Amino acid sequence: MADAMAAIRGRLPLLLTALALVALMVGMPTWRYDDRPEFPRYAISTDAFEAKVDAMVRDHSTGAEEDGMPVVHPPPGDVYLLARRWQFYPVLELEAGRSYRLHVASVDVLHGFHVGDVDVLLVPGAATVVPFNPGASDRPVIQCSEFCGLRHNRMTAWVRVVPATAAPDQHQGAAAGAR
Amino acid sequence: MLHSRDPLAGAPASAWLTAYDASLTAPLRRELRGWSLLAVGSLAVAGVLALLLVMSRTPKLQDLLPWPWESFFYTALVTHVVFSFVVWYVAFLGAAAVLATARSAAGRPRLAALGPAGLWLGVAGAALLIGVTLADQGEASLNNYVPVLSHPLYYAGLAILGVGVALPVVRLLANPGRIGDTVEFGVAACGVAYLVALLCFVIAWMLLPPGTDIAAFNERLFWGGGHVLQFVNTGLMMMAWQSLAVMAFGEAPVDRRLYWLLMAGLVVFVLPGPIFYFTFDILGLAHRYAFTDLLWYGLSLPPAVMILGVFVLLWRWRGTWPWRSPAFLGLILSVLVFAVGGVFGFFLGVSDTRTPSHYHAVIGGVNLAFMGLMVALMLPVLGRAVKTGRWVWAQFCLYGFGQLLWSVGMFLAGAAGVPRKTAGVEQGLDSVGKLVSMAMTGTGGLIAVLGGILFIWFALRRLLAREAIDG
Structure with a gap:
């Protein structure tokens, strides 16, 4: 009996490692895919999407600029953000505690949209809708997560988060059907 | 085991x-x-x-x-x-x-x-x-x-x-x-x-x-x-x-x-x-x-x-560690640097410098293991062993601890909020903590480079020597 126990003890690291390896192999296909959220996508031509972005910039520009790009302060609801080499356009100024739906699309090549835990591949010809609710202390940074060329590393954008200026639900209804 | x-x-x-x-x-x-x-x-x-x-x-x-x-x-x-x-x-x-x-x-x-x-x-x-x-x-x-x-x-x-x-x-x-x-x-x-x-x-x-x-x-x-x-x-x-x-x-x-x-x-x-x-x-x-x-x-x-x-x-051999042995130096420094990189891997954030701190440490660990095997086994079996003196000791220590310092500095900077893949004002080095950690990174990088140069010098000199004579 003592010999058997000693033999088991001697092989314990081997057995435990084998079990852990098998668990990892079996678990790999299932564990990570479950917690990756899917975001709604819709087809849209690059021209049509650029037109929506231009309209938003025209209607909601603050007059300020950052790195040569206009800063816009759209109302809560649908917001349009364009990805192209090597920038996210325009600079967004959003209110803390409000709910936004970011419509993000690439107008040239494959890009990635990464902010917080959200990671979306942006294929030209389609827009993805991502819910976005900035907190008061947030300084969200949007990054391109798909290599897109020499300055890919610099393709980042900080979202300006400012205190809310009106009742939270004031713009929600009007913006909901904007798409 | x-x-x-x-x-x-x-x-x-x-x-x-x-x-x-x-x-x-x-x-x-x-x-x-x-x-x-x-x-x-x-x-x-x-x-x-x-x-x-x-x-x-x-x-x-x-x-x-x-x-x-x-x-x-x-x-x-x-x-x-x-x-x-x-x-x-x-x-x-x-x-x-x-x-x-x-x-x-x-x-x-x-x-x-x-x-x-x-x-x-x-x-x-x-x-x-x-x-x-x-x-x-x-x-x-x-x-x-x-x-x-x-x-x-x-x-x-x-x-x-x-x-x-x-x-x-x-x-x-x-x-x-x-x-x-x-x-x-x-x-x-x-x-x-x-x-x-x-x-x-x-x-x-x-x-x-x-x-x-x-x-x-x-x-x-x-x-x-x-x-x-x-x-x-x-x-x-x-x-x-x-x-x-x-x-x-x-x-x-x-x-x-x-x-x-x-x-x-x-x-x-x-x-x-x-x-x-x-x-x-x-x-x-x-x-x-x-x-x-x-x-x-x-x-x-x-x-x-x-x-x-x-x-x-x-732990079993504590107190008798052969500090001048390239095999030992390669082993302990490689394991140390790689293990630190492994731990950093659990704190990855895409947007800050904790990500490069992880992969630079694990790469450093791999490099140290390869350097160790090159100096302790490959060069000696070729009859081209490097003299195991203080320069070899210095080479491993400079590279190993330089990599460690670099990675720890990067990790601390990332934890303090320094974004990755940025330079100059974009880094937002607006606190003592961020400045100190980025200074650690710079110093560590410099020390590691010195260790790398020493390795290349020792190994190339022996490999290029006309005669295969140890020493």
């Missing part, structure tokens, strides 16, 4: 050297020297390119370059990375495959001609990469794992190098050795993983649609195979740990069967790699995540178990 029945386990370093010395025939010795020269030489090339990088960014000096410095900066950067992280690693695999073949075939391998053919192809591939770089041809693409210059000859150089390394690997697999031998089985397992990586590259090349944007093309061409190559590097590092421990203490950190299981585990995990290309769109997000998951799930446990084994071994 602590006792190994490796044929050479329990033997002091001199017995290892004798065993390899007996099986290294003259042709195999030439091959081993050739691959070792290519491996260490690639680091020297990377170092020269690093100097050219600095020149291309320095006013006045940049005018001395025969190339337009604006474009040459990126051209040199690509090839600097390729030689530091691709050529150095795969050439080391070539050297390890020759060493393993010498033992497994007792100096008389089947398909012997594959060895010299592979070496010549490897050298030709590396020469082509340098040629395209110096001719300032092709657009630089800093994609993940294998950055490239988008020029047909650069892709050809990489392909020729890849095939060149595959030939001694195939020869090793055609001369199967003892399953209980650390080097023979370990290198063979890494060799299988290497062939899987090559298969991934080939499948990706065939599946990528014509007209794909060049950035996306390069990224997805090297994404899957690049991930699989990390299994090769980690496997070789684990083989080096097991060998260095036996050379330093006469005792292996993990049992022969456990070592076999860990190495086999690495191979089993890379096997789905080629299948992913047919189950996920090569340009899709799922394809990207599938290989990331492969790394997360397949590459965590095996080195962690070995690190545990090394820690137990070091």
Whole structure:
């Protein structure tokens, strides 16, 4: 009996490692895919999407600029953000505690949209809708997560988060059907 | 767990050297020297390119370059990375495959001609990469794992190098050795993983649609195979740990069967790699995540178990650590730096500098293990041992602790909120904590570079010496 126990003890690291390896192999296909959220996508031509972005910039520009790009302060609801080499356009100024739906699309090549835990591949010809609710202390940074060329590393954008200026639900209804 | 029945386990370093010395025939010795020269030489090339990088960014000096410095900066950067992280690693695999073949075939391998053919192809591939770089041809693409210059000859150089390394690997697999031998089985397992990586590259090349944007093309061409190559590097590092421990203490950190299981585990995990290309769109997000998951799930446990084994071994031998032994220095510093990098891996944030802190530490760990095996085994069996004095001690310590300082500084900076891949005011160094941690990073990097230069100097000097005389 003592010999058997000693033999088991001697092989314990081997057995435990084998079990852990098998668990990892079996678990790999299932564990990570479950917690990756899917975001709604819709087809849209690059021209049509650029037109929506231009309209938003025209209607909601603050007059300020950052790195040569206009800063816009759209109302809560649908917001349009364009990805192209090597920038996210325009600079967004959003209110803390409000709910936004970011419509993000690439107008040239494959890009990635990464902010917080959200990671979306942006294929030209389609827009993805991502819910976005900035907190008061947030300084969200949007990054391109798909290599897109020499300055890919610099393709980042900080979202300006400012205190809310009106009742939270004031713009929600009007913006909901904007798409 | 602590006792190994490796044929050479329990033997002091001199017995290892004798065993390899007996099986290294003259042709195999030439091959081993050739691959070792290519491996260490690639680091020297990377170092020269690093100097050219600095020149291309320095006013006045940049005018001395025969190339337009604006474009040459990126051209040199690509090839600097390729030689530091691709050529150095795969050439080391070539050297390890020759060493393993010498033992497994007792100096008389089947398909012997594959060895010299592979070496010549490897050298030709590396020469082509340098040629395209110096001719300032092709657009630089800093994609993940294998950055490239988008020029047909650069892709050809990489392909020729890849095939060149595959030939001694195939020869090793055609001369199967003892399953209980650390080097023979370990290198063979890494060799299988290497062939899987090559298969991934080939499948990706065939599946990528014509007209794909060049950035996306390069990224997805090297994404899957690049991930699989990390299994090769980690496997070789684990083989080096097991060998260095036996050379330093006469005792292996993990049992022969456990070592076999860990190495086999690495191979089993890379096997789905080629299948992913047919189950996920090569340009899709799922394809990207599938290989990331492969790394997360397949590459965590095996080195962690070995690190545990090394820690137990070091604890058992506490008080008698052979501080002047290159085998010991390579082992302990590699395990330390790699383990720190592994722990940092659990705190990854995409947007801050904790991510580079992780991968620089694990790369540093791999480098230290390879440096250890080069100085403690490969150079001595070639009769070109480096004198184990304070300079060798300094080399390992400078590189090891420099890497550690660099990575810890990066980690602390990231935790304080410094974004990655930024420079100057974009870093937002607005607190003492951020400034101190970034200063740590800079100092650590400088110290590590000094250690790297010492290694290249020692190893190249001995490898290039006309006569193979120890000392």
